[in-house]
Amino acid sequence: MRALLSVSDKSGIVEFAKGLEALNFEILSTGGTYKLLKDSGIKAVEVSEYTQSPQMFDGRVKTLHPKIHGGILFKRDKDADEAAKNGIEAIDLVCVNLYPFKETINKTDDFDEIIENIDIGGPTMVRSAAKNFANVMIVTDKNDYDRVLKILQSGKNELEFRKELMIKAFEHTAAYDSMIANYMNSRFNGGFGAKQFITGTKVFDTRYGENPHQKGALYEFEDFYSKNFTALKGEASFNNMTDIHGAVMLASSFGNVPAVAICKHANPCGFAIKSNVYESYIDALKCDPLSAYGGVIAINGTLDRHLAQKLHEKGTFMEVIVAANVTDEALEVFADKKKTKIFTHNSEFLKRANEQFDFKHIDGGFVYQERDFVCKSELKDAKCVTDKEATKAQIDDMLIAWQVAALTKSNCVVYVKDSMMVAIGMGMTSRVDAARAAVAKANDMGLDLNGCVLASEAFFPFRDSIDIAAKVGVKAIVQPGGSIRDDEVIKAANEANIAMYFTGKRHFLH
Known part of the structure; x- marks a missing residue:
């Protein structure tokens, strides 16, 4: 039996080669892998010696040879005579992982170096071995080394196992080529080439999708969820993950501060930033405790015993708690809460991946865009368009309201007072309906909106929402501006002695 080992990530390869050698495999290898194996006392044969053909063009051509690909590809039950006639000997196992293209583009912008880290021989060997999985084992994942050795030792190298390795192999090369194509389009076509590839690695299956009759799973870009x-x-269910996304995005939006966000169906129903996460939770819950029941809470800090006991109180139920970190004592508090799920990022504060792209499935395809972020300068550079200007405290509240609005389904309006969200209207077909709904809910909760600020993620098309704001005592408003009736809207704000700021930037979320 013969194995060809050529890996960029050399973790575990020596132990794997020793296991193969103990099973009487002849080991072929290339470059750095060959040197490592030889230095480790393994009787490896360099590919160029095996093929009697030198490496060429600074190593660009090493394994592209009939003795290699013929040995991998020939059908053992049909092509044995032709292989023997042409001096082709069987290669029964191929172990390859590819040049570190991702690592290269992360560390350099030197295009010549990037080009040289595009693997050619590796993917070709992987695809050859995967195509002939009926006869050849293809190993592309270092986590499979021990399992492969155990299978070989047991003599149960069955087709189903090789089929599993084959699928992994094609996933490996597909993801690799997709990464290169996306990078080239990013570098030369602004990220919007003729093809767009979205690839992810499964983290876990969810119990089902949005509904019990649908399958579901979480996939990650890079290793964000595996690490964090x-x-x-x-x-975590499918719906839990979408709600967790909304809550974490909001709770982590203001950096290293003790923010707490409560979400239901991916929309905020509570948010506050106070001196600690306990106080933030108390105030976040005031906005809409009815909707918060059975929701998702994101804690940008530590879930300790004190906060856990408050969350555990009778009449309070959070289906999901995600915190930057969780103490053992806090976890014990929820031992009797069977339906409460608790997750952590294992860090001081919540983490976010902040990919630069966003996409959404539509029937027959998907729409793809640059991701929307609220720039810190948006409110700082906003233009006051009214006679009255906002106070420092009002500007601080507008910053919170503006960020919450950007992460809430359009049409939306957000009312904030003393660093706490006191009312929100979201997902409405008209902005004035959003304003009315928010005020009605605040009245139901017995919350006083007098002195609060208001944010709208898009312009007000009419003065009606401003009139509603004036009646409840809103003192400052932030919005993009840009309506053909801006003058009418500004006039309404001036009549009510409300400060109004235009950012010039819309933040629709559909």
């Missing part, structure tokens, strides 16, 4: 998402209690 730990289940301490319960399993």
Whole structure:
């Protein structure tokens, strides 16, 4: 039996080669892998010696040879005579992982270096071995080394196992080529080339999708969730993950501050930033405790025993708690809460990946865009368009309201007072309906809106929403501006002695 080992990531390769050698495999290898194996006492044969053909063009051509690909590709039950006639000997196992293209583009912008880290021989060998999986084992994942050795040792190298390795192999090369194509389009076509590839790695299956009759799973870009998402209690569902996304995006939007966000169906129903996460939770819950019941809470800090006991109180139920970190004592508090799920980022504050793109499925395809972020300068550079200017405290509240509005389904309006969201209207077909709904809910909750600020993620088309704001005592408004009736809207604000700021930037979320 013969194995060809050529890996960029050399973790575990020596132990794997020793295991193969103990099973009487002849080892072929290339370049750095060959040197490492030889230095480790393994009787490896360099590919150029095996093929009697030198490496050429600074290593660009090493394994592209009939003795290599013929040995991988020939059908053992049909092509044995032709292989023997042409001096082709079987290669029964191929272990390859590819040049570190991702690592290269992360560390340099030197295009010549980037080009040289595009693997050619590696993907070709992987695809050859995967195509002939009926006869050849293809190993592309270092986490499979021990399992492969155990299968070989047991003599149960069955087709189903090789099929599983084959699928992994094609996933490996597809993701690799997709990464290169996306990079080239990003570099030369502004990220919007003729093809767009979205690839992810499965983290776990969800119990089902949005509904019980749908399958679901979480996939990650890079290794974000593998590194930053730990289940301490319960399993995350498909809907949990979309709600967690909304809550974490909001709670982490203001940096290293003790923010708490409560979301239901991916929309905020509570938010506050106070001196600590306990106080932030108390105030976040005031906005809409009815909607918060059974929701998702994101804590930009530590879930300790004190906060856990408050969350555990009778009449309070959060289906999902995600915190930057969770103490053992806090976890014990929820031992009797079977339906409460707890997750952590294992860090001081919540983490976010902040990819630069965004996409959404539509029937027959998907729409793809640059991701929307609220720039810190948006409110700082906003233009006051009214006679009255906002106070420093009002500007601080407008900053919160503006960020919450950007992360809430359009049409939306957000009312904030003393660093706490006191009312919100979202997902309405008209902005004035959003304003009315928010005020009605605040009245139901017994919340006083007098002295609050208001943010709208898009312009007000009419003065009606301003009139509603004036009646409840709003003192400052931030919005993009840009309506053909801006003058009418500004006039309404001046009549009510409200400060109004235009940012010039819209933040629709559909």
